[in-house]
Amino acid sequence: MALEPTDPLSVLNQAFRDAYAARREAVLSRMGPVIAQIDDLLILRKGGQRFEAPARTxxxxxxxxxxxxxxxxxxxxxxxxxxxxxxxxxxxxxxxxxxxxxxxxxxxxxxxxxxxxxxxxxxxxxxxxxxxxxxxxxxxxxxxxxxxxxxxxxxxxxxxxxxxDQLETMHAAVEGWKRQMTPDERDQLRAVVAASHMSRPGNVATQYFAVTLGENWEGRFHEEEPHPGKRVLSSEATFDEAAAFSLLATHVLDARTSTGIFGEETRMARDLLADAAEHILAEMFQKAPAP
Structure with a gap:
């Protein structure tokens, strides 16, 4: 059963959530330029400013x-x-x-x-x-x-x-933005793509950003990777601008936290209980997970 809201443990947990949210917002505010593709819109946040451009016609x-x-x-x-x-x-x-x-x-x-x-x-x-x-x-x-x-x-x-249509429209906008960035800003540029579950593998915008930002490009066969790139993120079933950028900041913050605590950058990219669950299930069912 869940803890009651008045339980001291619930209050303590909420304090953790509040601290995490505040730090995530601080990370987002100090990040380099970030682009979100949400439906027909490209949104660039850079230096405290917000810019829009079409992603499709x-x-x-x-x-x-x-x-x-x-x-x-x-x-x-x-x-x-x-x-x-x-x-x-x-x-x-x-x-x-x-x-x-x-x-x-x-x-x-x-x-x-x-x-x-x-x-x-x-x-x-x-x-x-x-x-x-x-x-x-x-x-x-x-x-x-x-x-x-x-x-x-x-x-x-x-x-x-x-x-x-989408690729040419996006490319025109992104290249225009990149021409107005310093070399350091272009090196720091990240992207988040809002995609539904079924359209996530091989997503057009994800493929585009992987190529233009120099990430590993897997083409139309893109699936979840155990070691994904750091500059392009899929925001599954999140078509809200604030939520998409917040998710990007979450990944950056979690990578830093994972390295600091576990010495493994991607540790918090999976369930904290995942490693223990794998070990326990292997014991319970006397089998090992498929590679």
Whole structure:
């Protein structure tokens, strides 16, 4: 059971938390320049000032939304083995109306001709599937499979276009900021990337910062490392600016504390109980963890 808030141990623990929070804020205030990428925004904190720049343009979202349409239809229809239920019919009818409405808006979005044609292909194929399914009141799974596989080449081209938009947009902003920094500030520059759990491995912004800041770049296969770099950090499921920068300061403070207490810089990057748990579990189950 948890300790009561009035228990002297709880009060003592809160004093530790308060002291830690105060020190973390002090660390953040004295750090060199730091950049956070949160959704469509890049935020630079340097010398007590805050600067903003775009991380993506609207084109990124055009490619992303169109890509989601065939995926949504597959998710909606793949489980169906019988006639459409009323909820599915309503959702398909809604999608039909939205696709029709969106399809007529692309000519004003300034896409290159090849990219524009690709969006029309995807939406036209999606609309044709919706019409056929609603007319038949059911979906043949072989037709659904043929539909989604036919879309994959265009979906992957959209993914490439979205990635290029983000990388080129970020690079322009970051290089502009770096040109205004001293050599020492560029050497101290750190980055934190807000990412959801599923998009964390190979995250576009994480890969970019790893390359531009000279960290170990693992490309699209990036996963959690036992000895990660020190200048690029993923902030999983944290899309709040203050929380993202606070997390970065936490890692810096913990690295210093770990070295001072344990003589191991990454010791506090894992659960304080982790080493003991591994030893105890090995005894309990008579086995060793996989390397």
């Amino acid at each position: 609207r084109r990124y979202h055009v490619y992303k939304v169109v890509t989601h349409v065939p995926l949504a239809l597959h998710v909606l229809l793949a489980p169906l083995k019988q006639a459409l239920d009323e909820d599915t019919r309503v959702r398909l009818a809604t999608l039909r109306g939205l696709i029709t409405q969106v399809r007529g808006s692309f000519d004003s979005r300034g896409l290159p001709a090849e990219h524009l044609a690709r969006q029309h292909r995807v939406l036209d194929a999606s609309l044709a599937l919706v019409e056929a399914v609603l007319a038949a009141n059911r979906v043949a799974q072989e037709d659904l499979s043929a539909f989604i596989h036919a879309q994959v080449p265009d979906l992957m081209k959209n993914a490439e276009a979205a990635a290029r």
